[in-house]
Amino acid sequence: MLNEMILITGANGQLGTVLTEALKEKYGNDNVLATDISKNETNSGLFEVVDATNIDALQTIVKTYKVSQIYHLAAILSAKGEQNPLLSWDINTKTFLNVLEVSRLNNVKKVFFPSSIAVFGSNAKKVNTPNNAVLNPETVYGISKVDGENWAQYYFKKYNLDVRSLRYPGVVGYQSLPGGGTTDYAVDIFHKAVIGQPFSCFLEENTALPMIFIDDAIRATIELMEAPSNKIKTRTAYNLAGVSFTPKQLANAIKERISNFSINYNPDFRQNIADSWPESIDDSEAKKDWGWQPKYNLSALTNIMLEKLKEHYKQAV
Numbered sequence: 325m326l327n328e329m330i331l332i333t334g335a336n337g338q339l340g341t342v343l344t345e346a347l348k349e350k351y352g353n354d355n356v357l358a359t360d361i362s363k364n365e366t367n368s369g370l371f372e373v374v375d376a377t378n379i380d381a382l383q384t385i386v387k388t389y390k391v392s393q394i395y396h397l398a399a400i401l402s403a404k405g406e407q408n409p410l411l412s413w414d415i416n417t418k419t420f421l422n423v424l425e426v427s428r429l430n431n432v433k434k435v436f437f438p439s440s441i442a443v444f445g446s447n448a449k450k451v452n453t454p455n456n457a458v459l460n461p462e463t464v465y466g467i468s469k470v471d472g473e474n475w476a477q478y479y480f481k482k483y484n485l486d487v488r489s490l491r492y493p494g495v496v497g498y499q500s501l502p503g504g505g506t507t508d509y510a511v512d513i514f515h516k517a518v519i520g521q522p523f524s525c526f527l528e529e530n531t532a533l534p535m536i537f538i539d540d541a542i543r544a545t546i547e548l549m550e551a552p553s554n555k556i557k558t559r560t561a562y563n564l565a566g567v568s569f570t571p572k573q574l575a576n577a578i579k580e581r582i583s584n585f586s587i588n589y590n591p592d593f594r595q596n597i598a599d600s601w602p603e604s605i606d607d608s609e610a611k612k613d614w615g616w617q618p619k620y621n622l623s624a625l626t627n628i629m630l631e632k633l634k635e636h637y638k639q640a641v
């Protein structure tokens with residue numbers, strides 16, 4: 325475990341920012357290599373600019389650093405993906421196939437692939453959607469995630485590459501901003517509430533979606549990756565649940581704590597995407613196989629988001 329060298333693609337994204345730090349804490353600063361398409365001023369420690377669509381560039385980095393695990397987070401999310409479907413398909417699928425192929429050829433032991441609730445479409449059961457529900461996604465992002473899940477299972481079965489995957493719900497965190505997703509409102513709303521501005525929500529007030537607090541999402545990722553291989557019975561991807569809520573329920577939780585907070589609803593194209601997704605998902609397979617248990621409900625998530633963002637904006641002035 326201590327001799328690992330972990331490579332993260334998309335390390336500057338919403339999950340990558342936090343996961344990189346959590347992995348450094350666990351494995352040591354010198355054992356975690358953050359990579360992204362460009363560098364930003366907050367990157368510290370080992371960092372390389374890598375375009376994961378370029379298999380040679382990826383392979384050079386994997387060889388140079390003797391990488392033993394890859395967390396492949398680089399992707400175009402659901403809402404942004406709809407603006408340029410062919411490019412999004414190309415980026416999402418090519419980068420993951422490059423990661424799988426480079427891993428197979430260079431003795432990488434474990435690969436993490438982030439799937440999403442976007443793999444489900446309107447045909448799937450809406451409430452407590454089971455792990456094995458029908459997958460008819462209606463976004464290019466969702467189609468690319470179904471494709472990725474199947475490639476993950478293929479590489480496991482054919483080449484014994486230990487690929488593991490979670491279907492993330494919307495991730496709500498204070499450390500980083502999401503970029504281009506349909507669940508992004510659930511982060512943006514907190515920023516507006518804390519800086520005292522009204523929030524214009526791009527979803528209707530009663531649109532329930534599965535969400536998860538960032539600490540739960542990071543813990544789930546690391547727990548899945550550290551579980552003994554024989555516990556991982558699902559080699560496509562595991563449903564992961566935290567909490568489900570509507571914009572109205574979230575706004576009410578904020579109003580209970582910031583009484584003058586106000587919200588209005590202006591649904592746009594993202595409403596159709598949200599309408600095609602589950603309202604809540606059943607993660608009993610993850611619970612049964614590797615012991616997953618979420619910790620944060622709506623109230624706990626609201627408290628910590630407000631507390632952390634208040635500190636953040638106080639420091640910024």
Ligand code: AKB
Nearest residue numbers: 401402440505506507
């Ligand atoms: C998105 O909204 O696109 C993502 C997701 C649910 O995968 N947050």
